[in-house]
Amino acid sequence: MDIEDSIFNNDSIFMRSLLGKKVQINTVNEKSYIGVVYVIDPIFKTVVLHTDWKSANEHETVIILHHAIKSLEKLSDEVEESYLLEPIISVPQSVNKKTVVKKWLKKMMIDVKESGDYLKIDDHLLIVPPYGPENCICNNTIILEKIQKILQSLPEIKV
Incomplete structure (x- = not known):
């Protein structure tokens, strides 16, 4: 059963x-939440939002299920750095790692394409900077685990 996803x-x-x-999220029961997005579950599309935000450690946490979301509006393009899992790496370092990962996947006979800063495998899996096994996004857990194991077998490189 494929549910239409008009929000994401x-x-x-x-x-x-x-x-x-x-962001500002309006729900079907006419409530409105403004806060910083902590995480979005890519499978169930549940949003964890930090509201009444004072700092990364001082906030209220609201969990909003996908079916309850009526609309979502991004209020700012500014990113709160403390919410990023990995520190932002420099562009040359990122490009070098992306090239190494792409070559490794091709050596393992995996068709990989570049899509901006991301590496894409057959529209099923996405690898985002800094291109490690934990940076893979995929709805299919079998594919996800196989690609993560391949990335874990990548020889250590000096970047």
Whole structure:
């Protein structure tokens, strides 16, 4: 059963782009929440929002289920750095790691394409900076685990 997704359009890149950004979510029961997106579950599309935000450690946490979301509006493109899992790495370092990972996947006979800063495998899996096994996004757990194991077998490199 495939449910239509009018909020996120089943776009994991869009969902990830909202992390650490200030949004307003209006629900079907006419409640409105303004806060910083902590995480979005890419499978169930549940949003964890930090409201009454004073700092990364001082806030209220609200969990909003996908079926309750009527609309979502991004209020700011500014990213709260403390919400990012990995520190932002420099562009040359990121490009070098992306190239190494892409070559490794091709050596393992996996068709991988570049899509901006991301690496894509057959529209099923996305690898985001800094291109480690924990940076894979995929709805299919079997594919996800196989690609993560391949990335874990990548020889250590100096970047």
